[in-house]
Amino acid sequence: MFRTLQNRLVSAKPVFLAAQRGYAVKSVPLTAETYSTKVSRNPNFKKLDEQDLQHFSSILQDPHGLITGEDDLLFYNEDWMRKYRGQSQLVLKPKSTEQVSSILKYCNDQKLAVVPQGGNTGLVGGSNPVFDEIIISLAGLNKIRSFNEVSGILKCDAGLILENADNYLAEHGYIFPLDLGAKGSCHVGGNVATNAGGLRLLKYGSLHGSVLGLEAVLPDGTIYNSMESLRKDNTGYDLKQLFIGSEGSLGIITGVSILCPSRPQVFNVALLGVSSYEAVQKVFVGARKELSEILSAFEFMDGKSQLLTGRHLKIDHPIESAEYPFYILIETSGSNKEHDDEKLETFLANTMEEGLVDDGIIAQDETQLKNLWAWRESIPEASTIGGGVYKYDVSLPLKDLYGLVEAVNEKLVEADMVGFDDESKPVVEAIGYGHVGDGNLHLNVAVREYSKTIEQVLEPFVYEWIQSKKGSISAEHGLGFQKKNYIGYTKNDVEIKLMKDLKKHYDPNGIMNPYKYI
Amino acid sequence: MFRTLQNRLVSAKPVFLAAQRGYAVKSVPLTAETYSTKVSRNPNFKKLDEQDLQHFSSILQDPHGLITGEDDLLFYNEDWMRKYRGQSQLVLKPKSTEQVSSILKYCNDQKLAVVPQGGNTGLVGGSNPVFDEIIISLAGLNKIRSFNEVSGILKCDAGLILENADNYLAEHGYIFPLDLGAKGSCHVGGNVATNAGGLRLLKYGSLHGSVLGLEAVLPDGTIYNSMESLRKDNTGYDLKQLFIGSEGSLGIITGVSILCPSRPQVFNVALLGVSSYEAVQKVFVGARKELSEILSAFEFMDGKSQLLTGRHLKIDHPIESAEYPFYILIETSGSNKEHDDEKLETFLANTMEEGLVDDGIIAQDETQLKNLWAWRESIPEASTIGGGVYKYDVSLPLKDLYGLVEAVNEKLVEADMVGFDDESKPVVEAIGYGHVGDGNLHLNVAVREYSKTIEQVLEPFVYEWIQSKKGSISAEHGLGFQKKNYIGYTKNDVEIKLMKDLKKHYDPNGIMNPYKYI
Structure with a gap:
């Protein structure tokens, strides 16, 4: 039987950016130094001077529109994972499309490189400068x-x-x-x-x-x-x-x-413990068929990701009965509570009867529902509690999805790098979770430090493994700086050539977000 | 109360192409002649010669891969509405991607213009040649x-x-x-x-x-x-x-x-009679909210479209009780029959109680369901029974959707052109139907002949009306030949320039489907 979730989880919504930003502790190494063998500043780009600053001032007509102080710049130069740091000397905060247009036209004429930046929550260093690119923040255009x-x-x-x-x-x-x-x-x-x-x-x-x-x-x-x-x-x-x-x-x-679709009137969330990845797949295939039009999310998480999340949030796992190697979060959403409840309960009863699901809970109210989602959404941040995380966001055929996590852990064990509780080892563990429904795995290698040695064990191994299964090296995070050189593992030569042609077609001077993407 | 649909409709699935192709009757005028003031052959294109034919033969290695006989060519030169006729002397039927590649490479080198053609069911003359373009049929690539x-x-x-x-x-x-x-x-x-x-x-x-x-x-x-x-x-x-x-x-x-999504296990279809276009909108807003995740189609049809369909199919209207100015077809699809039936019945009962729906029927089995869809799908063909049809496929804000049909009929009445049963008038009637759920209206002006005079009453009036409501002159049919010169009613100068640049980028010789699109 399903136990009801006790209202034990505190509101644990991950607040990105805040927790990670203890700048005083240890500074993030400069991207240009960490990757000095891979990238060098394009000498065709002009270096910012006083006249440029005056011109931008005249466009923005607002003293708060330009950020030039070193401390203030740090927030924009660094990414939230504290993995990348650029050296921009200027952030511009336009407040209208026309201002963006004037800024870009000037930058293009002067060959000043730029990086557009939104909320700076990216995971591949795509919105942070590498060298001295001007950061154009969209934060002022928010209506x-x-x-x-x-x-x-x-x-x-x-x-x-x-x-x-x-x-x-x-x-x-x-x-x-x-x-x-x-x-x-x-x-x-x-x-x-x-x-x-x-x-x-x-x-x-x-x-x-x-x-x-x-x-x-x-x-x-x-x-x-x-x-x-x-x-x-x-x-x-x-x-x-x-x-x-x-x-x-x-x-x-x-x-x-x-x-935007109509907001569903009823949401249900269930968290299930299962014994194998095979069971995860079977539950998914069943859910898509039986829950069909009300199935709105199907997420999976491995056991180790749960241990880290528990430590990070300092609370017990929502399913207390036992530890399982895999967990599934199912969300349904629809227009009729009675119908949705019946569909979900029938489905879950069947999966337990078939021995696919070992234990589980269904959120009984809005707070419990939010807490279960918060638990799931806390994994990315929990992955960093050792000190850092190497993130891989991949698409793979469903049957191969978890195989990548296993392969990476084997590889790390071979290299004698892993110790979940052994602080002398550089790697905590490779954990896996993600959107099974979309064939999208998040492989997070939780580490105690970023190092070339770890990186060399992981890459190109991870990318080659993905390529061998005809997967994508970026399902949803993008290429950014991290994967610029790896696109060939997913795209063929014709595709890459056509992309480069298109880039040249629209940005002949290459000022837009250089050193990244393709 | 809803009456049950008696199994009266014969299987009336529209068979495109067949019915319209009484070639002996009257030949379709050549597009190049009908629109001689608008378009002339691009002299940069080479004219097909014997050497080209030999080269294509050597690529295709199949005597059935080349069509050159005049009668056989007619099927590919004409559109199914019998509105456009090209003068191609050659149809090629490649059987592999490599053959398509060899053909295009040769055509590009030789500056031979081409028209790709699929099932030739287009509605804007997009897949028929205008002059002597070579038709490349994809019919042989069908696995x-x-x-x-x-x-x-x-x-x-x-x-x-x-x-x-x-x-x-x-x-x-x-x-x-x-x-x-x-x-x-x-x-x-x-x-x-x-x-x-x-x-x-x-x-x-x-x-x-x-x-x-x-x-x-x-x-x-x-x-x-x-x-x-x-x-x-x-x-x-x-x-x-x-x-x-x-x-x-x-x-x-x-x-x-x-x-491809999982096939729903249950389908329901209802056909409703309502008294006003306002009621159509209200029923739609309600359906989206209450039927929500099971609503899979919401179509509307005006009264005159139903009269034409009845005459064309030679059967009575599925709702016999009375004639209504508007009809709605609702389809639901889901995973649980009991739940879907309950949702639909509750919804329909509410709409009748509120006085929005006057009468209606729900298909009771698969055959009735198919027949109701066949009735809806027969409208395009029924529109041509007078002799021809001017088709406009537009996106408009929901509130303005039917206003266009009314405006066009007013305009035609002013010009003394309309007679639903008066054979001396060139126009039967402008009718409206389409996908309300997508804001997509099909305006069909059923005519007894195609003529410049009718066209001049309709255009640019229709396009200007759409532009004034910020709609799109092509919701789903495309631009093709018909709307090449009208894109400016929907797209702005920057968009058009960017499109032209892109066309030049990929097709510098302009051999791909010339005289159309942009």
């Missing part, structure tokens, strides 16, 4: 432009925080078709620029389907605007698609028009 | 390449007929995420090339979300292949998106990889 209650179309600035967008929609009976752990910090524009996937892609599909229009500024200052698009529009090439997932390499997204 | 029962990913040749794809998927418990009236003839590749929308977009979203990978041949013969993509892949620009909806203007799609 809701309009919402249509009949069509469900939301139009907003790129810098709107995802959670703010969703809270606004909730008041109108709608939901943002994307949800992810960093929602309290990340920007809608950043989500689109990185084609974020997140927790409910299973139900709402990818942003390539739900984004209806964009406003974006090209490197030469041209403002591309397709914000008026309706749900269906077959008049010419769907240019906005190029910006979705382009990680700031073609231009800067300044506005987003997106189709 | 299923693979299907993964766990992921639901189907990989197939572009020339696979949509209905064949869906029948195959049905055997495996899956459904193709697209359905439209022409499914018995249209090709999957053509659907993708035109970004077809169809009947269930409301539930399954657009092809931009569900297509995972493509194989396409660029004008210079380069084979672009992203068929290995999994559900999530953020490694670089999503190039395949450019081909979705590009109508053969950038290259030829030869393979499609698409994510």
Whole structure:
């Protein structure tokens, strides 16, 4: 039988950026130094001078629009995992699309390299500079432009925080078709620029389907605007698609028009303990069939990820009865509580009867539901409690998904690097969790330090393993700085050539987010 | 109370192409002559000669791969509405991607213009030549390449007929995420090339979300292949998106990889009679909220469209009690019959109680369900029974959707052109129907002849009306030949310039489907 979740979990929503930012402790090494053999500054780019600063001042007309103080710059130069640090001397905070246009036009004319930055919650160093690129923060462009209650179309600035967008929609009976752990910090524009996937892609599909229009500024200052698009529009090439997932390499997204679904009236969340990865797969196949239209998330987590999360949150596991090698989080959402409860309970009873599920709990109220999600969403942060984390975000055929975690742990054990509780070893453990429903695994190698030695054990091994299974080396996190040189493991030569041609077509001077992507 | 549908409808699935092809009766005027003031042959294109034919023979290695006989060519030169007729002297039927590549490379080198053609079911003359372009038919590339029962990913040749794809998927418990009236003839590749929308977009979203990978041949013969993509892949620009909806203007799609959802276990279809367009909107807003996750189609049809359909099918209307100005077809699909029935019945009872719905029927078995859909799908063909039809496929804000039909009828009455039963008038009536759920109206002006005079009353009036409401002049049919000159009513100058740049980037010689699109 399923036990009811006692209201034991404290509100444990991960607050990205805050916890990790104890700057005094130890400074993050400069990306340019850590990767000095891989990357060098492009001498074609101009170095920022006093005249440039004056010009930007005249564009922004606001003393708070330019950030130049070293301490203030740190927040923008570093990523939240404390893995990358750039050396930008200038952050610009435009407040209008026209200002973004004037800035880019000037940078393009002067060959000043730039990095667009949203909420700075990226996981591949994509939104941090490598050398002295100017950071263009979208934080000042954060308004809701309009919402249509009949069509469900939301139009907003790129810098709107995802959670703010969703809270606004909730008041109108709608939901943002994307949800992810960093929602309290990340920007809608950043989500689109990185084609974020997140927790409910299973139900709402990818942003390539739900984004209806964009406003974006090209490197030469041209403002591309397709914000008026309706749900269906077959008049010419769907240019906005190029910006979705382009990680700031073609231009800067300044506005987003997106189709939002009706907010489900009922949510259910269950957390299950299972004995094998095979059982995880079987439960998934069954859930997709039996829960079908109400299945909105299907997440899995391995046992070690749970131990780390418990230590991080300093609370017991929601399922106290025993430790299981795998856990599954299922969310359903629909319009009729009675129907949804019946579907979920019947399904869970069947899976237990078939011996696929060993134990589990169903959230009994909103707080319990939020706490179960918070538990799941705390894993990324919990992975860093040893000191750091190497993150791999991969797509693999379902049957091979967990094999990668096992292979990496074997490899690390061979190298005598792993000690879950042995502080003398550099690696805590490789853990696995993610969106089974999308074939998307997050492999987090929790470490006590970042080091070349660990990196050499992991790479290119991880990428070669993925390639051998015809997977993708980036399911949803993107390429950024981390994976720039590894795209060949997933894309073929023709694809890469066509991408490079396209980059040159739109950004002939290469000023947009250089040293990254392709 | 809802009456049960008696099994009166004969199987009335529209068979495109067949009925309209009474060639002996009256020949379709040549597009080049009808539109002689708008278009002239590009003298840069080479004219086909004997050496070219020999070269193509050597590529295809099959005497049936080349069609040159005038009667045989007619099927490919004409569209099914009998509105456009090209003058191609050659149809090529490659059987492999490599053959397509060799053909295009040769054509590009020789500057021979080409038109890719799928099932030739298009509605804007996009797949028929205007002058002597070589037609490349994908009909010979029609195999299923693979299907993964766990992921639901189907990989197939572009020339696979949509209905064949869906029948195959049905055997495996899956459904193709697209359905439209022409499914018995249209090709999957053509659907993708035109970004077809169809009947269930409301539930399954657009092809931009569900297509995972493509194989396409660029004008210079380069084979672009992203068929290995999994559900999530953020490694670089999503190039395949450019081909979705590009109508053969950038290259030829030869393979499609698409994510298919589980086939719902229960379908319900209801047909309702309502008294006003306002009621249609209210029923829709209610359905989206109350039927929510099981609502898979919401179609509306006006009264006159029903009269034409009845005459065409030679049967009574499924709702016999009275004639209504508007009808709604609702489809639900889900995993639990009892739950779905309860949701639909409760919803319909409420709408009748509120006075929104006057009468209606629910299909009681599979045959009735199919017949109701067949009734809806027969409207396009029924629109042509007077002799021809001017078709407009538009996106509009929901509140303005039917206003366009009213405005057009007013305009035609002013010009003294309309007579539903008066054969002396050139126009039968402007009728409206379509996918309310997607804000997509089909305005069909049923006529007794195609004439410049009618066209001048309709255009640019229709396009200007749409522009004034910020709608799209093509929701799902595409631009093709019909709307080439009207894209400016929906897209702005920057968008059009960027599109033209992109066309030049990929097709510098302009051989791909010339005289159309942009």
